[in-house]
Amino acid sequence: MKYYILFGPPGAGKGTQAKFIKEKFNLMHISTGDLLRKEMAEGTPLGLQAKQLINNGQLVPDEVVVGMIKTTFASNKDVNGFLLDGFPRTIAQAEKLDEMLSQTGEKVDKVLSLVISDETIFERISNRARTEGRKDDADPAVIQNRIDTYHQKTEPLIGYYTQKGNYCPIPGEQTIEEVFGCICNQIED
Numbered sequence: 717m718k719y720y721i722l723f724g725p726p727g728a729g730k731g732t733q734a735k736f737i738k739e740k741f742n743l744m745h746i747s748t749g750d751l752l753r754k755e756m757a758e759g760t761p762l763g764l765q766a767k768q769l770i771n772n773g774q775l776v777p778d779e780v781v782v783g784m785i786k787t788t789f790a791s792n793k794d795v796n797g798f799l800l801d802g803f804p805r806t807i808a809q810a811e812k813l814d815e816m817l818s819q820t821g822e823k824v825d826k827v828l829s830l831v832i833s834d835e836t837i838f839e840r841i842s843n844r845a846r847t848e849g850r851k852d853d854a855d856p857a858v859i860q861n862r863i864d865t866y867h868q869k870t871e872p873l874i875g876y877y878t879q880k881g882n883y884c885p886i887p888g889e890q891t892i893e894e895v896f897g898c899i900c901n902q903i904e905d
């Protein structure tokens with residue numbers, strides 16, 4: 717089983733690239749953000765718990781997302797591999813993921829990291845607010861919170877995976893096709 721992480725700040729283009737990657741490489745795409753938005757839309761207890769945090773641009777607790785990943789892995793044993801999008805977002809989540817995979821002698825194959833500037837993040841998320849209608853995209857203060865959270869809690873994963881030797885930085889400000897080309901080169905390498 718292959719395990720790829722699509723890494724990067726909010727607005728880096730992870731969702732856009734995920735659609736192309738899962739098609740071409742026949743992977744199951746797991747977006748923790750999409751799973752949480754589904755729980756919110758359905759008004760489940762988990763969705764209600766997550767709503768305030770998401771709408772403020774904060775992370776939901778590690779146990780919640782780790783639980784969702786575990787459940788998804790357990791109920792999809794026959795797939796070719798997984799493309800994780802928006803997970804892990806903290807060192808604790810990355811450690812849990814490694815622990816889960818090590819139980820079956822598996823590991824993260826590559827961390828495909830879309831690198832973009834804070835200015836581009838702001839611009840892209842503000843544009844997305846006009847098309848996708850996400851509440852956490854609409855308020856500049858929430859966007860800033862998400863960027864700050866990324867720098868504080870998620871960016872340390874770059875060091876974590878660099879040390880493991882599977883971190884692959886990809887310039888994220890090229891065209892969608894160019895970014896996808898770089899991702900394909902990394903996966904096929």
Ligand code: AMP
Pocket residue numbers: 726748749750752769770771773774775776777778781801802803804805809852862
């Ligand atoms: P995303 O769609 O990946 O931008 O995620 C939207 C929001 O969902 C984030 O701002 C967080 O509040 C929450 N979220 C998604 N994935 C995670 C995660 N791995 N850990 C904690 N919170 C998450």
